[in-house]
Amino acid sequence: MPVTGAATAYQTELGQMLDLITAPVSHVDLNRFSEQRYKAIVKYKTAFYSFYLPVAAAMYMAGIDSKEEHDNAKAILLEMGEFFQIQDDYLDCFGDPELMGKIGTDIQDNKCSWLVVECLRRVTPEQRQILEENYGCKEPEKVAKVKELYETLGLRAVFQEYEESSYRRLQELIQQHSNRLPREIFLGLARKIYKRQK
Numbered sequence: 001m002p003v004t005g006a007a008t009a010y011q012t013e014l015g016q017m018l019d020l021i022t023a024p025v026s027h028v029d030l031n032r033f034s035e036q037r038y039k040a041i042v043k044y045k046t047a048f049y050s051f052y053l054p055v056a057a058a059m060y061m062a063g064i065d066s067k068e069e070h071d072n073a074k075a076i077l078l079e080m081g082e083f084f085q086i087q088d089d090y091l092d093c094f095g096d097p098e099l100m101g102k103i104g105t106d107i108q109d110n111k112c113s114w115l116v117v118e119c120l121r122r123v124t125p126e127q128r129q130i131l132e133e134n135y136g137c138k139e140p141e142k143v144a145k146v147k148e149l150y151e152t153l154g155l156r157a158v159f160q161e162y163e164e165s166s167y168r169r170l171q172e173l174i175q176q177h178s179n180r181l182p183r184e185i186f187l188g189l190a191r192k193i194y195k196r197q198k
Contacts, residue, residue, distance in 0.1 A: 011048045023110045028136035030128070033112045033120055039082065041112060047081025055185070064181070072177035076186050079173055083166045084193050089113040090159045091198065093147060100198045107146045110136030115155055122153045167194050 022032045022041065052074055059065070059073060092104030093115055106113045116135065123131060130149055134142040150156075167190065174186045 011044045022112045023136075028110050028132070030116070030120060030132060030135065033117050035117055035121075038112050038114060038117045042082050042085040043078060046085045047078045051077040051081035051084070051189075059181075069180055072179075073181060073186075075177050076170070076173045079166075080170060080186075080189060080193070083163075083170060086114045086159075086162065086166070087193065087196060089115055091196075093150065094156060094159075095197065107135060107143050108138050115150055115159075118155055118158055119150060119153055123149075127153070163195070 022037055055073055055077055056070060059070065064070075089106060089111075091100060092106045092113065095104065097103045106115070116131075119131060120128070127149055130145060134145040134149075137143070170190045171187075174183060174190065178186055
């Protein structure tokens with residue numbers, strides 16, 4: 001079944017709604033943040049719209065319309081979209097605002113980001129209390145406490161490990177799923193986002 005703008009818009013709206021109900025700005029509930037929920041938000045809010053849709057549209061325009069080829073492209077591109085969003089979450093906290101052109105606000109905005117999900121997987125009860133008291137707050141000193149907790153838990157190193165293993169996984173997916181697709185397009189996209197700074 002061809003990908004349509006309506007189907008992708010619907011999936012993106014589902015992702016946006018899941019994001020909003022998971023982390024309403026007015027109410028912080030860290031129990032709502034899980035890896036499964038995070039991945040669902042990313043898949044529907046980012047990966048379909050930003051990665052799969054443009055390539056799928058180009059494939060149809062180039063006459064590549066078999067279900068198998070589109071399923072193979074989807075397998076690669078949804079993984080790539082997740083990789084991109086996790087980088088985005090990392091850069092929101094640790095990126096250089098001069099390079100990015102903005103100051104990240106995921107902590108203040110109570111976002112279900114990769115960093116907070118990873119933090120929750122690693123915290124002691126005392127550290128969780130620090131997170132409970134400071135996450136989703138606008139005050140700079142509270143944001144600083146969350147960032148300090150991320151540093152204490154070694155989340156920069158966790159991200160570096162994730163980035164390397166995810167990039168290797170993307171390379172494997174491209175080799176596995178692009179037999180009848182223009183492999184260089186997928187490799188070029190992967191290289192473009194690997195180690196990005198903005």
